[in-house]
Structure formats: C-alpha cells, structure tokens
Amino acid sequence: MNFEHYPENLNEVSQRIIRACAGCNRNPEELKLIAVSKTNPSEAIHAMRKLGVLHFGENKVQELVPKMETFAGDPDITWHMIGTLQTNKIKYIADRVHWIHSVPKRKALKEINKRAGEAGRVINVLIQINISEENQKSGCEPDDLPDLLKAADAMPNISVRGLMGMASFTDDAEIIRPQFRLLRQLLESEQKRGYQNHKLEELSMGMTNDLEIAVAEGSTMLRIGTALFGKRDYDV
Numbered sequence: 001m002n003f004e005h006y007p008e009n010l011n012e013v014s015q016r017i018i019r020a021c022a023g024c025n026r027n028p029e030e031l032k033l034i035a036v037s038k039t040n041p042s043e044a045i046h047a048m049r050k051l052g053v054l055h056f057g058e059n060k061v062q063e064l065v066p067k068m069e070t071f072a073g074d075p076d077i078t079w080h081m082i083g084t085l086q087t088n089k090i091k092y093i094a095d096r097v098h099w100i101h102s103v104p105k106r107k108a109l110k111e112i113n114k115r116a117g118e119a120g121r122v123i124n125v126l127i128q129i130n131i132s133e134e135n136q137k138s139g140c141e142p143d144d145l146p147d148l149l150k151a152a153d154a155m156p157n158i159s160v161r162g163l164m165g166m167a168s169f170t171d172d173a174e175i176i177r178p179q180f181r182l183l184r185q186l187l188e189s190e191q192k193r194g195y196q197n198h199k200l201e202e203l204s205m206g207m208t209n210d211l212e213i214a215v216a217e218g219s220t221m222l223r224i225g226t227a228l229f230g231k232r233d234y235d236v
C-alpha cells in the first residue's frame with residue numbers, strides 16, 4: 001500500500017476544520033479529529049500516527065481488537081469504537097477501548113459497565129441518537145434519552161460524555177443541518193438536568209462529506225475516514 005498522500009490528506013482535512021471554525025468563531029482546538037481507519041491495515045494507522053494523529057476509530061469489534069493489540073505499546077493512541085455495537089462482543093474490547101460512541105440502549109450500557117468493571121476501568125460512552133429517522137441507522141430515539149441517562153448515572157464503570165449521531169447520506173445541507181442541530185439541542189437540554197456522574201460535553205458528529213456543517217452546529221468529535229485514508233475498496 002502507498003501512504004504518500006497521507007500528509008496532503010491530513011493537511012487538507014486540517015484546513016477544512018480551520019476554515020469551518022473561522023466561519024463560526026470557534027477554536028479548532030475544541031475539536032478532536034478521529035481518523036476512521038476501518039478496512040485499512042495497521043500499516044495505514046502507523047503512517048497516520050507518524051504524522052501526529054492520536055485518535056483512531058473502528059466500526060467493527062473484529063477489526064478493532066487486533067489493531068489495539070498491534071499498538072498496545074503506544075499509550076498515546078486513543079481508540080474509539082464507532083460502529084453498531086453487538087452486546088455479546090463488548091467483552092472483547094472492554095480491556096482497552098477508550099471511547100464507545102455507538103451505544104443505543106440500556107442492555108449495552110449494562111454490559112459495558114460490567115465488563116469495564118471486571119477490567120478495573122471506566123469507559124467513556126456516547127449515546128447514539130437516531131437523528132436521521134432512517135430505520136437502518138441504529139440509535140436511541142430522542143424521547144428515550146432521559147431514561148437511558150438516568151439508568152447510566154448509577155453505573156460506576158461508565159462515564160457518559162455526550163451524544164453521537166449520523167446524518168442522512170445526502171449532499172443537501174438543509175437536510176443535514178437540522179439533524180445535527182437536534183443532537184446539539186438534546187445535549188443542551190440534558191446538560192441542564194444535572195446528572196451526578198455524567199460529564200455531558202461531547203458531540204460526535206461530522207464525517208468526510210458533512211464536517212463543515214457539523215462544526216458549525218457544535219461538533220466536538222469529527223469521525224473522518226475517506227478524506228484521510230482515501231476511498232475504501234469495500235465498505236462494510
């Protein structure tokens with residue numbers, strides 16, 4: 001594989017973030033760039049890591065586990081599980097993963113809490129919200145969020161840090177924008193409730209095609225794959 005475009009790709013993404021922040025008076029340092037390395041080999045992560053990228057995201061447990069193992073000697077890397085979560089696979093990642101973005105229901109929260117507890121860890125969790133009203137995109141319904149957060153507040157090995165959402169796959173900014181805005185409004189209204197343990201401050205939203213809209217609507221975590229690693233041969 002050929003990684004020679006990575007410096008250029010990373011520079012391009014950084015410039016997009018800086019321009020988007022300038023357009024809405026935000027500080028680019030408020031944003032974490034998560035390099036979504038799914039379907040790319042460990043060598044690709046290594047090449048991106050050499051350029052200073054420290055956050056990596058994967059959407060499948062069976063890909064995340066060997067990659068976390070490969071980079072076990074590099075404590076500066078933060079690992080993000082961003083894909084649809086099968087409850088019975090949480091046990092394979094609970095000893096190493098730092099963030100799980102894609103938690104839609106109580107059963108998954110309970111399992112993360114249990115497995116994190118066994119590993120003597122606290123795992124950062126984002127609740128995934130169904131913002132696009134497309135059935136194939138999993139997530140908690142906005143109305144169910146308060147109950148879920150209340151239940152999670154009593155789980156000592158979970159720290160709920162915010163919300164995650166995926167907008168509709170479209171080029172139409174006027175469809176995407178209100179979906180991201182809904183996610184921000186949900187976060188703001190939950191921040192006011194004063195949970196004991198949650199530190200609700202993160203909004204994981206924005207991918208290659210919609211990062212500018214996400215930044216304008218308050219994203220704090222951008223999940224970028226294609227713009228950094230190039231077009232994926234196959235998508236899973």
Ligand SMILES: *Cc1c(COP(=O)(O)O)cnc(C)c1O
Pocket residue numbers: 036038059082083166207208209223224225226227
């Ligand atoms: C693949 C993926 C991304 C990155 O998508 P790109 O369009 O390649 O930037 C972000 N979030 C999730 C959940 C993904 O599965």
